[in-house]
Amino acid sequence: MFRKILSTVVLGLFLMSSIVVAADPSQEINALDKTVAVEKLIYGVEQTGALVDRVRKLETDIYNVDSQDALLTKIDKLYDYVKGGSGTDSSLVLRLNAAEWSVTHSVNNGPALQRLDNLEHSIYGATEKGGIDERITKLLSLTYPAGQVNAVHTTVNKDLLIKIQMVSSLDSRSSRVGDEVLFQAAEDVYSGGVLVIAKGAMGSGKVTKVERSRNFGRDAVLEMSFDSIASLDGSPIATYVGEKAKEETKSLAKAAGASVAGMVVLGPIGVVGGAFIKGKDITITPGAVMYIQTQADTLIEGLSVTN
DSSP: OHHHHHHHHHHHHHHHHHHHHHHOTTOOOOHHHHHHHHHHHHHSSOOOSOHHHHHHHHHHHHHSOOOOSOHHHHHHHHHHHHHTTTSSSOOHHHHHHHHHHHHHSSOOOSOHHHHHHHHHHHHHSSOOOSOHHHHHHHHHHHHSGGGOOOEEEEEEOTTOEEEEEEOSOEETTTOOTTOEEEEEESSOEEETTEEEEOTTOEEEEEEEEEEOOBTTTBOOEEEEEEEEEEOTTSOEEEEEOOHHHHHHHHHHHHHTTSOHHHHHHHOOSSOOOSTTOOOOOOEEOTTOEEEEEESSOEEEEEEEOOO
16 A cells, blocks of 8 residues: 555656646756767767766767766766757757768768768778867868858748658557658758758657458558657757648659659559458558648757858
């Protein structure tokens, strides 16, 4: 009985804390959460060991120094550096994306350290020595005047169209509700002359409904959401498939001869009728192209370039 009461109290406190966080998005996250966020961005995974050692490693890898600042001060500086929270400097994400985009006109995905290594290999033939900050600055000096990225804050307007291509492979015979759906920008997206989403930027959603094909010509059903895509500064932009996106996808499917792209939001093209005839299954392969659109006006930091 006591355990039941305790569980109820804990659950209530959890829900209350969740409501508080949701009501106040600006609420500070704790030092450990900040450290983990930085580690995942730099290395791809959370690191292990004592917090002081983990922070020292981050400082060394990013700045090539082990400062004498207080631990919490170090963590705040690292978090602001990767997220762009200082209010004046662009985030590590935006600077890395800008460097990558200036060379390939697309961005890759994965840990920042790995992406930096790959980019240096493509340019110099080997990875450079020094901290991440110094290495990115050197790359930017190759492609931007005085190494300065012309970053500006801009609003991505509601219902801005985004052409995407599927990364995930989906099949009405094997996919399940809740499965992750991955996609990426198929081309650069501009808003008011500012690059806001780079080609290759990753987005995600989930499978929301699956029905297998059945006899009597009843076709399969495969529905999914397209929840968000990463902007150039790394922040998520909420997305969905609205009427505007559906019309663009219809035109795309028609031009492609009613290809897989049309199946994503329109359902299988060409209904099979007749008793005892099995309906059509739905298969969506990586590379299938369609459109989504932004859900609301969103303030982000983009790159002012000549489109």
